[in-house]
Amino acid sequence: MTFTVRDFRDLVELLEQHPEWRAELRRLVLTEELLALPQLIRELVDAHQHTEQRLERLEVTVQALAEAQRQTEQTMAQLADSHLHVERRVGHIEAEVWDLKGMTLEIRYRDRAFAYFARVVRSAHALSGDELLALLETAVDQGMLSEEGADDVLLADVVVRGQRRDDRSEAYLVVEVSWGVGTGDVECAVRRASLLAQTGVQTLPVVAGERITDEAAELALAMHAWQVLDGQVIPPARPMGAS
Secondary structure, eight states: OOOOHHHHHHHHHHHHHOTHHHHHHHHHHSOHHHHHHHHHHHHHHHHHHHHHHHHHHHHHHHHHHHHHHHHHHHHHHHHHHHHHHHHHHHHHHHHHHHHHHHHHHHHHHHHTHHHHTTTTEEEEEEOOHHHHHHHHHHHHHTTSSOHHHHHHHHTOSEEEEEEETTTOOEEEEEEEEOSEEOHHHHHHHHHHHHHHHTTTOOEEEEEEESEEOHHHHHHHHHTTOEEEETTEEEOOOOOTTOO
């Protein structure tokens, strides 16, 4: 039997009159894969929408994490600045404490020169500022000492007048006081003692404090400077050739 165009038109008209037949016709004409295609497309659309929603949530999460990271970095930077500020303040306070300790120790050695330097000279007397200034001004007026040299000696922590214990000759101790004696203290004591000696008096360089570095102790021995450390007196090394 031949299926004509008119038959086809009749079929179309019947399908229009009976929509319920269309599903049955599709089942008979189309493969299962094609029949399942609309459902697959809907599932794909749903999956795509779900993915987009997840991506949107993920973007929000990433942005939140990025903001949290930025805030964390900002907080860390602030903490680093605060830590640096604290370190600077602590360092400043430590420096002030060391200065205060040094000043306190300097006053102690000046007020009790008779006790601390008794093993170096007899009748130890710490010169006042006026006494030292008068001695230096006289030397400057007589051309024995430059004004710069006098200014340097005036910066000495303590200058003590006394009598050497070996021959009772008058001597001046030029003392640099520091809680922790370093090489710079030794060099200052030796330099200022040498300048004061230009006034015509006998001088002895001295470093005094609670402790001394190994380098400073070696330098003091080499440069013939006395060490007065926490009640212990260490004489200088004898000059080469001395008996």
